[in-house]
Amino acid sequence: KDSSKPAPGTDGEGGAAPSNGRIKIAVIPKGTTHEFWKSVHAGAVKASREVDVDIVWKGPLKEDDLKAQVDVVSTFVAQGVSGIVLAPLNDTALRAPVKQAAQAKIPVVVFDSDLQGDDHVSFVATDNVAAGKLAGDHVSKLLNDKGNVVVLRYQEGSASTQNREKGFLDAVKAKPGLKVVSDNQYGGATTESAFAKGESLLLAQKAETGAVNGIFTPNESTTFGMLLALRKSNMHKKMKFVGFDASDKLVGALKEGDVDGLVVQNPFNMGYLAVKTMADHLRGKKVDKRIDTGARLVTKDNLEDPAVKEVMQPDLKKWLGE
């Protein structure tokens, strides 16, 4: 498979290509190896087939590397693609390259995280603060509004996860019975670093004595790392654990009851809508400035709902050809 080639099935069909060649859209995620981005990719491919455009999928070389992303954007601008769909790693730093794109008459649709300024055409994303609040309310409910809560943050300076952390903390702090005993530790970019941090954090907070009642983690790698830490130290099921994002392992853990809830976004839809919006714009249709893709809380109980199922297990194979 080769995810970077123009999406299969787009060649030779239809004659809708504009006179100056086919529409080519660069899609730039924040990284490529999290399952979240896989789903986005699948959604983008689906849209590209539906609206008959070519897409190039290209993340920064290193996961979550701001400078690398700036460079990727400017390289596409220099190359002269038809449009750019971007999940900015920072709401300010990508302003300059996006402005550059605008000057070169290359429209930009921003998705996943917001970007300041108004050089972009549309913003397609989840409301992260609200999503974090969803997790906070669920933890409060599970703990009956009292107990000690721990947050293992993701990474310094990452806006979307910081919004989720903020939403969670706002919700929890609204309940006087809930106490946040640690919220200054960062799990870092990989599962392994999140795991080591989580393990040490649990020990430091004497979680095995029941001193911790609730845990929140704001993305897939921290959630999985924390899950491993809980399992390895035999503390799973002893406290309420709500994470963010989904993967096979996390869904499995949800079924087993090791995780009590996952806030999931709809990455497939996000990728789909972002590319579709861009294509619409390029073809002269009017598009909305803000498009919400929604987030929902998944628990053991609603796991089998068809709506949830579709969000949780989009058919990646069909779109990515794996």
Next chain:
Amino acid sequence: MNALVVSAIEKSFGPVDVLRGVDLEVHGSEVHAVLGENGAGKSTLMRIVLGLEHADRGTMTVGGKPYAPRNPADARRAGVVMVPQERTLCPHLDVIENIVLGIEPSGPLGVLREKDAVAVATRALALVAGEGRIPIRARAGAMSVADQQLVEIARALAQGGESARVLVLDEPTASLGKSDADRLFERVRALKESGLAVVLVTHFLGDVRDHADRYTVLRDGKVQGSGDPKTAPPEQIVHEMLGRELESVRGEADAAKGGAGYRGEAPGGGAETLLELRTVAGVAKPRAASLTLKRGEILGIAGLVGSGRTELLRAILGLDRVKSGEVVVTAPRGMGLLSEDRGGEGLMLGRSIAENIALSPRGPLFVNPSHTRADGARWISELSVRSSGPDQRVGDLSGGNQQKVQIARLLREDFDVLLVDEPTRGIDVASKAQVLDLLRELAGKGKGIILVSSQLDELVSTCDRIAVLRRGELSASRPATEWDEEKLLLEAAS
């Protein structure tokens, strides 16, 4: 029977033809001296014999069998071992570990047998250095050059073991004192009598006369002559080496007679004092050294190996810490040191001749590489450094030519006081005479020179005054006319 036969060996490094068809036959039970100017190709030939380099053409046999070593391990299996010219010990390993390197006695799975190693190594050490002369657990890197040299000879003997046929010694006595050298030659005689063939590369014609059975002279990569050193007159050997007469310069041959030695023009009491030491003591050595050095004089320092001569020079220059006493420098143009360890701290082996000569803490802020190169070329011709030009890497020069580069650097700096440590170590007779004359000439121009040398004849013939260093204590200096070699040796060893 011929132990080692080398025929028609050719070797070039890039454009430089180093060996141009060399033939050499070494019999069992003989000491065969290989002589020649610096850069004649002696070391290169020996490295080929040991499998460290590979000849472009030519063949060799050992004990009658064809011999083409790919590496030193092959050579050792054929019974050929060598003490190379440059120091090659592992500085982090101790004496024992260095001696048994590559032949470590070991049991199953390569587990070391420490006791056997100690036995093998101490036996070899005792042969070259006598019992207890060298601490067997000292790290090689922390030992003096002389001690390292002895360890290396011991290593060659140990490596050869019982099956050794050929022992190559490339300038083994260049950094040894007289007693160590004597013991070494005693050893060499015993080995020879037991049937070994010894190839001795040296610049000491006296040693050749006393200890070698035959000699072969190399010049410009070709054999120029051979014979019996006991009957061949030294003038003839020198002529074969140089291709010209050694007239104006004093060779080793007549320097020993004290013939052209410089005498009696020591500067008067009125000459300007350049340097004064007042009971200077270093961390270990020297312990109490006082001396004065005046413009235009050469002060010789004699002493046995390990007496602290090098430390004294380093203390004067401020390279080692001075614990007590005072070094008063009144020389307006400062002091420079010629190191005895040219590879270790004397030269930048990886850089060009010109850059080495130009190395200086002073000078204009901006430098011009082409001037540097021109300057280098001038010094190369001035001191007749055998090289392919000022851009050649110093590491690719022969030992003697490296020494000349080091001297050129000092001369270029135009210091008032020169501290020279073993300036003639490893250089050929002609260059040696040239260097000593140069020192004399510099003194004549008003420099002050402190000359450290293990060659007592050199001291007697070159210096104005000589002081003796004995276990860190410096005697008062006396005019050179009052010394001769025996007196110096007696004083140093007493």
Next chain:
Amino acid sequence: MSALASLRTMRRPAWLGPFVALLVVYTIFAIITPEHSFLRSQIFLTMARQSVVLAICALGMTLVIVTGGIDLSTGSLVALTTVVVAKMLKGGSSPVVAVATAVAVATAVGAFVGVCVGRFRLMPFVVTLGTMAVLRGSAIGLASEQKIDCDPRGLDHLLEASLSAPGIWIALALAALVAIVLGYTRFGRHVFAVGSNEAAARLCGIDAGRVKILVYAISSLLAGIAGVMEFSTLTVGDPTDSVGLELDVIAAVVIGGAPLAGGEGSVLGSVFGALLIIVIRTGAVHMGMPSWVQYIVTGVIIFVAVAVDSARRRRTRS
């Protein structure tokens, strides 16, 4: 007199410095953590478990650094190993086959690096810099840019914070083995000789190229085993795992008293170095220090450990 002299020339063991540093840092943390909770045995076991990957990698890196080399590909190799194990398990292989294959792949990579360094005399820093990129790319490609999810089939029990988990004992056994090889065999002696003065080693008939090939192969084999341990922890094959691990490993070895110039080093020192790094890391989380303070503390302690060690050396020498 001679006894005294021999005492003075006796070499101070190289691991003493890092050992003292470890003790001091541990004691400080034990004192300042609230209720001395740092002394709990569970903490101890957790730190032991966390050290396993770092320490096993440090064993191999010690050999490499003693020869005067360096290996920047360790982190990528560990990640690749987790991917290979996961991929094989997912493909239905038995855990034994999966582990054996992954370790064999790692060893082959090391042998390749060794040939480049030992036979073709390429600079180890550059060779392994290139290898690092190639291995990272291979891991990501092999895993199709994703974590590989699979049933760990018991491999997850290899390494746990418990005395009964084999991982910690395997690490100890490997450390003992490498220490014996380095200190008491001909091969070990040759490793030191090559690092100390390669020309001298060659002159004595040692095949320096062969020594290096073996050293890099062993080092990568150990990294492969560390990768299996990492998989045991993660239970997934993670191609983005262990980015920058090599710097921690090198830091451990250097703190352990092995200069990068080669010729010196001790297995015990490196193990203490690895433990020191983990103690600092765990202690910092334990104290609830913000992450930026953790960075600073780690940096300062690396610094102080080496400064003190260097001061001690200088004192001993003069």
Next chain:
Amino acid sequence: MSALASLRTMRRPAWLGPFVALLVVYTIFAIITPEHSFLRSQIFLTMARQSVVLAICALGMTLVIVTGGIDLSTGSLVALTTVVVAKMLKGGSSPVVAVATAVAVATAVGAFVGVCVGRFRLMPFVVTLGTMAVLRGSAIGLASEQKIDCDPRGLDHLLEASLSAPGIWIALALAALVAIVLGYTRFGRHVFAVGSNEAAARLCGIDAGRVKILVYAISSLLAGIAGVMEFSTLTVGDPTDSVGLELDVIAAVVIGGAPLAGGEGSVLGSVFGALLIIVIRTGAVHMGMPSWVQYIVTGVIIFVAVAVDSARRRRTRS
């Protein structure tokens, strides 16, 4: 005859290898990209812009590596500089004051490292490993674990993909300056001498400690300037920026023909090394290669560049 001999013995300039590698790689990309779009001038300018930070850091690293040292703190220092600039701008300072302060801070850090390496003779690898952690922590702490958002007040125009942006010219001027310092001044001589044989340099009366202090200070000053350029690109102060940049920088210098053992190196070579890395990176994006292919290509090219260079060297010598 003598002219011919001198031609043959004339040393091949060290930058020739990386230059040829750069040409070859560029040509390959130009040929295989669809519609040869790699030849567009805009791409050229974009690559020039992207190279600026790497190249400026490589200038300083060249000095450090020529002295036989290494500096692992470059990435952290660049990140810290962006944070300092952003913080000062946010606090209301003028751009000139902000830049001056940030560069001064960087230089001071370098001088400190230089004192540790030059005066206290600590190993540069370890000193800068510690510094790397401390600086990263300081950057995160200073930025309160956030990216610092501020009005760039024109600093964002410093570096753009246009011929009128001063950034590219500043980089070129700095390269020329450092090349002159290294090749045509007494200080440059001393830098080579210290790296080639420190004992010899000391013996000649060169204050090797002072040379190193200056070298690390200059190198960090340049990293500071690179950090300002990075800020100009990012327009925010990012404490997590440039993780691992130092490895790219070292790779550039080593590809540029400077062995880590010191004593050799050329500014031009390092600049070509930096350009090569950027061309590979841009070309890969251009070709739409997935990131794992990009990793592998980068690794292989590092590898080939150095293997070819080494083969050439060996041929020249014999």
